[in-house]
Amino acid sequence: MNSIDFAGIGMTSQRTRERLIKRLEDQGISNQNVLDVIRLTPRHLFVDEALAHRAYEDTALPIGFSQTLSQPYIVARMTEILLSGGPLRRVLEVGTGSGYQSTVLSQLVESVYSVERIEPLLKKAKERFRALRLNNIQATLSDGSAGWDQQAPFDGIISTAAPQAIPEQLLRQLSPNGILVIPVGNGISQSLSVIKRVGETNEFDEDVIEKVKFVPLLAGVIH
Numbered sequence: 001m002n003s004i005d006f007a008g009i010g011m012t013s014q015r016t017r018e019r020l021i022k023r024l025e026d027q028g029i030s031n032q033n034v035l036d037v038i039r040l041t042p043r044h045l046f047v048d049e050a051l052a053h054r055a056y057e058d059t060a061l062p063i064g065f066s067q068t069l070s071q072p073y074i075v076a077r078m079t080e081i082l083l084s085g086g087p088l089r090r091v092l093e094v095g096t097g098s099g100y101q102s103t104v105l106s107q108l109v110e111s112v113y114s115v116e117r118i119e120p121l122l123k124k125a126k127e128r129f130r131a132l133r134l135n136n137i138q139a140t141l142s143d144g145s146a147g148w149d150q151q152a153p154f155d156g157i158i159s160t161a162a163p164q165a166i167p168e169q170l171l172r173q174l175s176p177n178g179i180l181v182i183p184v185g186n187g188i189s190q191s192l193s194v195i196k197r198v199g200e201t202n203e204f205d206e207d208v209i210e211k212v213k214f215v216p217l218l219a220g221v222i223h
Contacts (some may be wrong), residue, residue, distance in 0.1 A: 098124030
């Protein structure tokens, strides 16, 4: 686990953060490393100042361009599932957004590769990574459903947007025994799916975990 010193960054009381962690524990999050990282990560830096006072509520928040900063429970749940098979070296994130999920992951895995289709969001996320000295995140402008072929294979892939069907390219970019955590569905009904590659074969096991609500995974890039 990469330890990052966020001392002096917090603008909210420790009590507010502990209340969030207690809520996550009550909802079944049990990975202590994940809880510790969420406790320490300054979520208020990933939203506009006007929303900073709501940063430690267990709720999704708007970040512009019809995108959201995911609810802390969902970030914790998806991260916990991703790490359930043991330590991961290389993880791909589909949908950088504000950079919050990338920041959480960067403290738990060796290297994070993140793709974002909306250039202004990517630019702002990269500025946050630099300010927080997160040197193990690489992020690029790309259509998320294509993944990041040049950096593949990945031990884990996590998507913060929902395709209607699982993109074949993401499955192909999983390393042997790799794990993909992805919401799947349309605007009416989505479920969180966990897909594991069976060894070095092209076979995959899929588990459906719970109902979720994510922004759709859209094609193309926006400059």
